[in-house]
Amino acid sequence: MIVVTDLSHDRDGVATLKNINLSIERGGVTALIGPNGAGKSTLLSLMSRLLPIQRGTIMVDDLQIGRCPNDVLARKLAILPQSNDTAPLLTVRELVSFGRYPYHKGRPDQRDREKVEEAIVALGLQPLAERRLDSLSGGQRQRAQVAMTFAQDTDYVLLDEPLNNLDIAASRSLMAVLQELARNHDRTIVIVLHDINYAAAYADRIVAMKDGQIVASGSPDEVLTETLLWTVFETNPKVHRIGAKVMVQV
Amino acid sequence: MLHKRLCVLALLLLCVCVAGYLLLGSRGNWGFVLSFRGNKLVALLLVAVSVSTATVLFQTVTQNHILTPAIMGFDALYLLILSVSVFVLGAQQFVHLSETGRFLLNTTLMMGAALMLFGTLLGRARSDLFRMILTGIIFAGLFRSITGFIQRMIDPNDYVVVQFSSFARFSRINLPLLAIAAALTFAGCFAAWRMRHRLDVLALGSDAATNLGVNPREGMFQVLFVVSVLVSVSTALVGPLAFLGLLVVSVARQITPTETHGLLLPSAALVCAITLVGGQLVLEHLLNLNTPLIVVVDMIGGLVFLGLLLRRKRR
Numbered sequence: 217m218i219v220v221t222d223l224s225h226d227r228d229g230v231a232t233l234k235n236i237n238l239s240i241e242r243g244g245v246t247a248l249i250g251p252n253g254a255g256k257s258t259l260l261s262l263m264s265r266l267l268p269i270q271r272g273t274i275m276v277d278d279l280q281i282g283r284c285p286n287d288v289l290a291r292k293l294a295i296l297p298q299s300n301d302t303a304p305l306l307t308v309r310e311l312v313s314f315g316r317y318p319y320h321k322g323r324p325d326q327r328d329r330e331k332v333e334e335a336i337v338a339l340g341l342q343p344l345a346e347r348r349l350d351s352l353s354g355g356q357r358q359r360a361q362v363a364m365t366f367a368q369d370t371d372y373v374l375l376d377e378p379l380n381n382l383d384i385a386a387s388r389s390l391m392a393v394l395q396e397l398a399r400n401h402d403r404t405i406v407i408v409l410h411d412i413n414y415a416a417a418y419a420d421r422i423v424a425m426k427d428g429q430i431v432a433s434g435s436p437d438e439v440l441t442e443t444l445l446w447t448v449f450e451t452n453p454k455v456h457r458i459g460a461k462v463m464v465q466v
Numbered sequence: 467m468l469h470k471r472l473c474v475l476a477l478l479l480l481c482v483c484v485a486g487y488l489l490l491g492s493r494g495n496w497g498f499v500l501s502f503r504g505n506k507l508v509a510l511l512l513v514a515v516s517v518s519t520a521t522v523l524f525q526t527v528t529q530n531h532i533l534t535p536a537i538m539g540f541d542a543l544y545l546l547i548l549s550v551s552v553f554v555l556g557a558q559q560f561v562h563l564s565e566t567g568r569f570l571l572n573t574t575l576m577m578g579a580a581l582m583l584f585g586t587l588l589g590r591a592r593s594d595l596f597r598m599i600l601t602g603i604i605f606a607g608l609f610r611s612i613t614g615f616i617q618r619m620i621d622p623n624d625y626v627v628v629q630f631s632s633f634a635r636f637s638r639i640n641l642p643l644l645a646i647a648a649a650l651t652f653a654g655c656f657a658a659w660r661m662r663h664r665l666d667v668l669a670l671g672s673d674a675a676t677n678l679g680v681n682p683r684e685g686m687f688q689v690l691f692v693v694s695v696l697v698s699v700s701t702a703l704v705g706p707l708a709f710l711g712l713l714v715v716s717v718a719r720q721i722t723p724t725e726t727h728g729l730l731l732p733s734a735a736l737v738c739a740i741t742l743v744g745g746q747l748v749l750e751h752l753l754n755l756n757t758p759l760i761v762v763v764d765m766i767g768g769l770v771f772l773g774l775l776l777r778r779k780r781r
């Protein structure tokens with residue numbers, strides 16, 4: 217379980233997060249939604265020690281972020297940051313192999329190689345495995361990044377807008393992979409999504425943020441109402457309900 | 467596999483260069499010729515390994531392939547320290563310091579200054595390549611103008627000493643000095659080699675490194691420390707080597723296009739050693755020229771730097 221307590225954060229003197237309290241249960245897909253600048257990336261960066269915590273605490277199971285050793289956390293939690301233009305000269309397989317670094321520290325064994333293959337297959341990257349990253353499209357590169365996170369084999373996976381650059385087929389298959397990971401492998405996925413319909417379709421929980429605060433959290437059915445969308449995004453699309461499914465008309 | 471074979475090939479080529487350098491055109495007393503040339507050869511090899519390793523490490527932490535410590539103001543810093551030493555001590559004192567003493571003084575001063583320089587360069591502007599280049603250039607300009615100012619105040623007779631030491635020279639170096647330089651170079655390269663897997667991760671950038679459990683600040687500090695040891699030793703030993711590192715590492719990246727430091731470090735060192743020993747062999751024994759090798763290397767290196775800068779598409 218990830219427990220965030222009294223978390224506040226300033227960036228350049230501007231309050232970006234204001235006293236956040238949040239707990240994310242183990243298992244399942246949690247989607248973080250909210251307008252640009254709401255503080256979603258900041259929250260994810262703090263959870264994954266990419267930014268130092270200023271006030272408040274974050275616990276991931278029994279590990280306190282900022283206090284626990286870096287490499288221990290790397291086997292517990294993985295982050296895919298919003299913009300990543302890592303080493304363009306690597307091949308897809310080399311990049312994915314880095315996901316195993318927290319385990320082997322430079323000396324991969326058979327099991328590490330198997331995990332890498334598994335990740336490549338899971339994201340359908342077999343035909344691209346030997347290609348260099350700078351020869352791929354944005355979406356393919358994104359998939360390679362996700363595969364690296366997959367190979368890292370952590371209980372918690374945080375992804376910041378991984379659907380950027382992905383077409384509908386790639387988006388759906390990535391979400392399906394994440395859902396499967398959560399359901400059958402007891403992983404906890406926290407994902408920032410821009411398209412609310414993806415959140416509605418694939419997330420078990422939705423957390424809505426605005427101006428550095430949490431406005432609502434709960435199942436998609438509870439959270440996605442016309443009133444809430446107006447409060448959070450200041451726009452008023454129609455929300456359709458088909459049985460338990462929610463769809464936002466765009 | 468292919469890379470390993472290339473490295474073996476390069477090693478052979480280096481052996482040929484070394485043998486040629488030691489033996490070609492030597493007449494007379496063998497013992498004397500070998501000890502004289504052997505001494506120079508060791509200096510060439512030490513400089514080769516430290517310059518190439520320092521450049522690879524620097525490029526890894528700055529995450530780009532066109533910067534070297536020398537370009538980022540380190541050479542200017544060397545000249546500044548040189549002028550200040552001569553100014554403060556006077557040329558008489560400076561020359562009378564034992565060679566070893568001068569070397570240790572230079573190395574220590576430069577290591578401290580290098581740490582501060584690189585620390586400043588990488589502190590803030592690291593994410594922005596052009597801002598970093600600009601900062602480096604401005605620092606270099608600043609150092610040069612202070613150097614110019616000090617040189618005007620130096621006695622013209624003393625100035626000759628500064629001028630003489632301003633170009634890299636592979637002349638005969640006394641043995642104790644060579645031993646100290648070898649020990650420091652070995653320590654630096656050993657540290658770099660031990661870090662090679664962590665360097666692979668650091669090259670991915672600080673967020674990705676953090677995600678993989680590598681602390682980027684800690685890693686960067688260690689790398690910069692090793693870099694300042696290596697560049698200080700090689701510069702104090704022979705003088706400034708502006709574009710050498712850039713040239714050889716670019717060539718090494720062409721020959722072994724890999725991001726794996728376990729391969730890149732040895733391949734860059736080999737290319738650098740071949741360039742220096744082979745170059746010296748050609749200049750000294752085949753063409754019988756007295757031009758310092760570094761003049762030729764700098765010219766080619768400068769062109770490569772321009773080429774890289776203009777052609778730079780990615781990142």
Ligand SMILES: Nc1ncnc2c1ncn2[C@@H]1O[C@H](COP(=O)(O)OP(=O)(O)O)[C@@H](O)[C@H]1O
Binds near residue numbers: 227250257
């Ligand atoms: N690198 C940065 N430096 C300073 N301020 C930043 C930086 N990144 C984001 N911010 C500010 O922090 C606030 C929250 O940004 P962010 O967490 O990226 O929002 P979101 O991911 O929800 O779009 C914004 O007001 C933004 O201007």
Ligand SMILES: [Mg+2]
Binds near residue numbers: 376
């Ligand atoms: Mg964001």
